[in-house]
Amino acid sequence: MPLVSIVIPTRNCRAELSRLLDSIERQTFRDLEVIVVDNFSADGTFEAAAKRAIAFQLGPERHTQRAAGAARARGEYLMFFDADMELDPTLVEECVALGRQGFDAVILPERGGGCGYWAECQKLEKECYWEDPWMEAANRFIRAETYRRVGGYHPELVGEEDFELHDRLVAAGARVGRSRAMITHHEGTAFWGVVRKKFYYGTRARRVFREAPGNNFMRFVFLKPAYFRNWRRLARHPLLALGLVTMKTVQFLAGGAGFALSLARRTTGG
Numbered sequence: 001m002p003l004v005s006i007v008i009p010t011r012n013c014r015a016e017l018s019r020l021l022d023s024i025e026r027q028t029f030r031d032l033e034v035i036v037v038d039n040f041s042a043d044g045t046f047e048a049a050a051k052r053a054i055a056f057q058l059g060p061e062r063h064t065q066r067a068a069g070a071a072r073a074r075g076e077y078l079m080f081f082d083a084d085m086e087l088d089p090t091l092v093e094e095c096v097a098l099g100r101q102g103f104d105a106v107i108l109p110e111r112g113g114g115c116g117y118w119a120e121c122q123k124l125e126k127e128c129y130w131e132d133p134w135m136e137a138a139n140r141f142i143r144a145e146t147y148r149r150v151g152g153y154h155p156e157l158v159g160e161e162d163f164e165l166h167d168r169l170v171a172a173g174a175r176v177g178r179s180r181a182m183i184t185h186h187e188g189t190a191f192w193g194v195v196r197k198k199f200y201y202g203t204r205a206r207r208v209f210r211e212a213p214g215n216n217f218m219r220f221v222f223l224k225p226a227y228f229r230n231w232r233r234l235a236r237h238p239l240l241a242l243g244l245v246t247m248k249t250v251q252f253l254a255g256g257a258g259f260a261l262s263l264a265r266r267t268t269g270g
């Protein structure tokens with residue numbers, strides 16, 4: 001069986017990482033190496049990771065960490081997960097089977113995690129993105145040879161780097177498959193946590209627009225085609241749909257504020 005290398009960038013996410021590593025240890029596919037690249041965590045994430053995986057420290061952000069992890073990887077296939085993810089037990093096995101059928105990269109669909117009203121809204125949002133041509137990306141399972149041939153993750157993008165890599169894989173003629181097994185993505189729903197994260201991505205969006213102008217409009221647009229395609233699903237859950245619109249409005253405004261700040265800084269030379 002081919003070796004699969006799993007690369008995980010981390011920063012102050014000890015509990016989440018432990019949940020992810022548990023789900024990796026439950027995989028039906030066993031020929032794995034796990035590489036954790038830690039961004040100088042202060043909560044013991046690195047020490048915990050070093051007990052269960054190959055682990056080293058490097059900053060300043062996830063793009064550098066993923067690149068360094070991929071460079072260290074010996075696997076025929078590379079997988080990239082964030083600490084707030086949890087894998088279905090047959091996910092890796094299914095991806096390797098698709099790889100052996102000739103697919104160079106595989107889309108791993110996501111479901112939302114957690115409980116509570118906002119978590120349920122996020123779950124509804126993710127269901128709308130299933131099989132959507134704009135909102136899914138094949139950036140988490142890639143043949144190592146293909147990953148290196150297209151140059152891997154963009155060396156500077158934070159936020160949307162997944163879509164940018166997906167577009168480059170497709171443009172390079174990579175055969176893209178899709179798994180049935182899924183990732184549970186436990187995205188935070190804490191209001192200020194979400195605002196801070198989207199504001200941060202907003203401050204880095206100029207680079208995204210400059211480096212990857214192509215398909216971004218359909219991904220950034222507020223009223224996404226995915227919502228119209230799923231109007232029945234939204235109509236079945238009107239209260240959650242209302243929450244989804246509220247959540248996206250807050251995220252959009254936070255991202256917009258970050259973007260505006262980056263423009264202001266540019267004009268004042270900041």
Ligand SMILES: Nc1nc2c(ncn2[C@@H]2O[C@H](COP(=O)(O)OP(=O)(O)OP(=O)(O)O)[C@@H](O)[C@H]2O)c(=O)[nH]1
Binds near residue numbers: 039060083186188197
């Ligand atoms: N936010 C952040 N994450 C980092 C940093 N360095 C490494 N990471 C790791 O990079 C991954 C980023 O994942 P998330 O913060 O979930 O990013 P995201 O998926 O775009 O955001 P959500 O959609 O809200 O989950 C996590 O595994 C982090 O631990 C950093 O400087 N900031």
Ligand SMILES: [Mg+2]
Binds near residue numbers: 082084185187
């Ligand atoms: Mg996340």
